[in-house]
Each structure stands twice: as structure tokens, then as C-alpha cells.
Amino acid sequence: MPDTPAFQFVDLRQQHETAQLGMWVFLATEVLFFGGLILGYCVYRFAYPDGFAEAARHTQIAIGTANTAILLTSSFLVAWAVSIVRLGVGRVASIVFAAAALLGCVFLVLKGIEYKIEYDEHLVPGFFFAFRGPNATSAWLFFSFYFVATAVHALHVAIGIVVLIVIALKSRTGTYSERYHAPATVAGLYWHFVDLVWVFLFALIYLPGRTS
């Protein structure tokens, strides 16, 4: 059992801290990965404010808002589950981790329904894109960003679901204890980050252009 630290660490505390720092380094690369996308969005939104507002009005704000609430709740559940793991009650924690993973699946299903609606409305650049009028070109740019950003984010959600299921199974079989729980904490960090990225995507994709 990993109740003793790996040979290169003084104690489990140091091992946990190192694991967390490693995840934060990975998340820093993720910040810059999504940051590049968002920078591109900002530059074009500044250049074509009207086109971006008109295009954003065609996004499904009801689904987007529901999905935001779902991810925030899922993140809360993971934070709660991590706190349970640290008490050593692995079986209870596994249920909460599984619930969080289930909410992640609901998020992906709703996202899929949203893509279907947009496909039917001919809003997918390159597939019979039917946006007409003076803003057609900038709407193409907006929806290109929309599909790339949300698809890459959905991939992160899908990976997160797999990670959460693995953590849930390991919690159930008693792998983690009051002393050893670093994998659960680190997986939680990743899931919260996916939530954090969505908070910004939501503000940039669904909220503009609602007043006109």
C-alpha cells in the first residue's frame, strides 16, 4: 500500500505537495493553451463587434446556462468527495465522485444536443453555413471559435470523466486513506480547472449581444 512515501521523498506530505505542484505546472500549460484561443477571439471581437454580437445571439443560452450550473455543481461534488476521501470513508466518497462524473456526462449530452441544433440551423462553418447579411464573415469567425473552443473543452470534460470514474473505483476499493489521498486531490484540481475554463467560455460565447 502507498502508505509509505516513494523512495525519493522524505515523507507523504512532501510527496503530496510535489504531486500538486506537478498538476499546477500542467494546468499552467493549459492556461496558455486556452489563453491563445481566447486571445484570438478577443482580437476578432474587437475588430468586428457587431458581427460577434449578432452571431452570439444565435447560441443556445438556455443550454449554456444549464451546462454552467451542471459543471459548477459537479465541481462542488468533487471538492466534497475529496474532503470525504481525507476522512478515510472511501465508499461514501466513491458515490460522490461517481455523481460528479455523471453530471459531466449530462454536460456532454446537452452539448451534443446543442451541436445538433446548430447543425440544423446551418451555423457550422464549412457545412452549408447559412448566415447571411453584412456580418456573415465575422459570424463565420465567431462560430469557428465557438466550435473549436467548445470541442476542445468537451474533450477535456471527457478525459475528466474517465479520471473521476477511476478515482471513484479506487476510493471504493479502499486505495485511499487519511494519510494517502494525493491522486484524488490532483484529479480534483484538473476537474476544477475544466470548470474554470468553461466559466470564461460561457461569458464569451453566450452572453454577448443579448440586448439588441
Next chain:
Amino acid sequence: MSWYPPRALVLSWAGLLALLGLTVFAAYQPLGTFNTVIALGIATMKALLIAAVFMELRERDGLTIAFAGAGFFWLAVMLWLAFSDYLTRPVAPAGAAS
């Protein structure tokens, strides 16, 4: 039982959902440029809540916070340098006839 959710987590969750409601409500108010400012301001507040409470940065020491802040620091540099160009150009692309 002691595995009930800690108070800080429940309060943050409620706060995040309240901020979500607020930002959707604000998006429908005709405030001009302030719509964008409010949307991004509330998104930043939500992100800080997630980072401080869910990701437990408020309980971490300086080293972890430095690691966590590094990505955002370089993001800020990238946005600052890019915007100091794009947001100040009278003519885009540069050199085009105005």
C-alpha cells in the same frame, strides 16, 4: 455524520450559482460596453472562488500559489502585449489605406 460537505464548499457553490444567475440577468440589460465588463468581471469572481475554495489555494503556501499563478502571469503578459497593439491601431491591417 462528519462527511457532510464543509460549510465553505456549500457557501461557494451557492455563491457560484447566484453569480451565474446574476451574469445572465445582467446580459439582458442594455448597458452598452458595461455588458462586457460585467460579464468578464463576474467570470473572474467565479474563477477566483473556484481557485480559492474548490482548488484550496487559500490553504496553500507561497510556493504552490507561485506555481498556480505562473500560468496566469504569462497569460497576462500575452494579453497585455497583444492588446497594446490591436486595441490601439487606428488602421488595421497596419499600412492599409484609411
